[in-house]
Amino acid sequence: MTDSALPASPGSVSSDQPIWTTHYNHPCAWDQHFPPLSLPEMLFRSAERKGTAPLLDFMGRKYSYAETAQGARRVAKGLQAMGVGKGDRIGLFLPNVPHYVAAYYGAMAAGATVVNFSPLYTVDELAHQVADSGTTILFTLSATALLPTALKVLDQSGLERLVVGSVAGALPAGKALFYRLFKGKETAERPDDPRITSFSSLIDNDGAYAPVPIDATTDIALFQYTGGTTGTPKGAMLSHQNLSANARQVNAIDPRKDDADDRILGVLPFFHVFANTCVLNRTVLNGGEIVMLPRFEAVAALKAITRTKVTALPGVPTMYQALLDNPQIAKTDFASLRACISGGAPLAAEVKARFEEVTGANVVEGYGLTESSGVVSTNPYEGLNKPGTIGQPLPGTIVRLVDKEDPTKQVAPGEPGEIIFAGPQVMRGYWNRPDADAEVFIGEFLRTGDVGQIDEDGYIRIVDRIKDMIAVGGFKVFPSQIEEVLYRHPAVKEALVIGIPDPYRGESPKAFVALQDEAEVDGPALMAWLNPQLGKHERVAAVDVRDALPKTLIGKLDRKELRRAEGITA
Structure with missing residues (x-):
């Protein structure tokens, strides 16, 4: 796979002149080439350039570029002393802590492939992915939420x-003492077991590791597990070049990337591809500073914004809603905030408008998936921003719309179709899943399973997921279109629509909502308000008011879990 704008492969979708080449609204050229670059080399280059400038701010303790790079080198040497070599899989079962950054780049410098695991995984989930990936060494913390799970997996798998690291050791001195004295219940005791090494022991060396040749284009830097476009969790194989190119693509569209004042709030979890690219790798590449929080809590995030004067705030829609709902927002200083990047799920126009009004910052919506190393397209940070769209493709990325039944054929201009894309960020494939590869690749293009439209300016609008479409008596109903109407009601804070079995029509839409604080309206009243605004086949069978709707690990509304809770397995 080359790094320039990719032509179609023989027998696949034809290659026409993309509309955005004539109206590209990002502040850079669309047709760009990204030379091969490994992630350790990216870190080390930035460390040479930035030296003692801060890279990480963890609860007030600063880590410089030079210190972080040396930490990565020490991890690499420590792993090599354990026998780790090229292609070995090293797992990270960590929240956003400094250990993550050192282990991530250090394992890759040793030639290994990193495997990201969510700190919220159960024993069974973690054990399954450890086995599937072939992970042999796992980094974690001596926290009650993590270590007991990791110990069980150590005994039950091929790990x-x-x-094992300590959170207290990464904190400023005063906070470390507070943590030890008052948060002991959050710390698990590390057993005396020869299979367990402390993080401090691992890095107790001079950092003079043996450099390993890395082919950035073909060597796999990261296994990122995903439900993907075909259902069950699979390991997307992301090369060094996939990840470094996507970081450079995201950086290229930032009109103020050369500013010395580049400070980003790192509250999205690094184990998720969105934060991995947009927060971690992009900021390391640019020489900025990451204000790290181990998990999202609205009050802590708002205090960090005021304390550190962050300039960027990436998040998911539910995070922006939670910040708006918190009374502390009235005391927060947003003057430094230049841009908020929303991804992971559709952003309601009302949430975007309210957040912009309160903070004075632009909220731009983008789009990506695990298989794209993070990002495919986004609205410009400045200039023409079209609410309800995911903007224009990143530099070097081609997006096309194809027929849902025959993906080798493009749809007519203006018509909806399945989104496919090609570019340097497209994964190498799924780990040990050639069957899944065959389902998602069309030559060098990747099928997304999302239905979209492209307007006359080259802006892309997501209509829905193919698998989320509801078949109502021969008509296709898109849940997102019903949800969009629901969000117009002032009482509705969150909305999801799914298809439920219907003996006559096959399926009928059913809506589930969570209400704004102090709102008082019931399901029948909402249904009476909603249905007259919908087409006959779109009208919902019921509106179910809930205290909260299910969410994924990063805070996205979870349609799959809602279906499961309703006993719908199809």
């Missing part, structure tokens, strides 16, 4: 070793 060979644990490397």
Whole structure:
């Protein structure tokens, strides 16, 4: 796979002149080439350039570029002393803590492939992905939420070793003492077991690791597990070049990337591809500073914004809603905030408008998936921003719309179709799943399973997921279109629509909502308000008012879990 704008492969979708080449609204050229670059080399180059400038701010403790790079080198040497070599899989079962950054780049410098695991995984989930990926060493923390799970997986799987760090050791001195004195219940005791190594012992060396040749284009930097476009969790194989190119693509569209004042709030979890690219790798590439929080809590995030004067705030829609709902927002200083990047799920126009009104910052909506190393397209940070769209493709990225039944054929201009894309960020494939690869690749293009439209300016609008479409008596109903109407009601805070079995029509739409604080309206009243605004086949069978709707690990509304809770398995 080349790094320039990719032509179609023989027998696949034809290659016409993309509309955005004539109206590209990002502040850079669309047709760009990104030379091969490994992630450790990216870090080390930035460390040479930035030296003692801060890279990480963890609860007030600063870590410089030079210090972080040396930490990565020490991790690499420590792993090599354990016998780690090219292609070995090293797991990270960590929240956003400094250990993550050192382990991530250090494992890759040793030639290994990193495997991201969510700290919220159960024993069974973690054990399954450890086995599937072939992970042999797992980094974690001595926290009650993590270590007991990791210990059970160590005993029940092919995992060979644990490397266990301490949160207190990464904090400023005063906060570390507070943590030890008052948060002991959050700390689990590390057993005396030869299979367990402390993080401090692992990095107790001079950092003079043996450099390993890395082919950035073909060597896999990261296994990122995803439900993907075909259902069950699979390991997307992301090369060094996939990830470094996507970081450079995201950086290229930032009109103020050369500013010395580049400070980003790192509250989205690094184990998720959105934060991995847009917060971690992009900021390291640019030489900025990451204000790290181990998990999202609205009050802590708002205080961090005021304390550190962040300039960027990436998030998911439910995060922006939670910040708006918190009374502390009235005391927060947003003057430094230049841009908020929303991804992971559709952003309601009302949430975008309210957040912009309160903060004075632009909220731009983008789009990506695990298989794209993070990002495919986004609205410009400045200039023409079209609410309800995911903007224009990143540099070097081609997006096309194809027939849902025959994806080798493009749809007519203006018509909806399945979104496919090609570019340097497209994954190498799924780990040990050639069957899944065959389902999602059309030559060098990747099928997304999302239905979209492209307007006359080259802006893309997501209509819905193919698998989320509801078949109502021969008509196709898109849940997102019903949800969009629901969000217009002032009482509605969150909305999801799914298809439920209907003996006559096959399926009928059913809506589920959570209400704004102090709102008082019931399901029948909402249904009476909603249905007259919909087409006959779109009208919902019921509106179910809930205290809260299910969410994924990063805070996205979870349609799959809602279906499961309703006993719908199809």
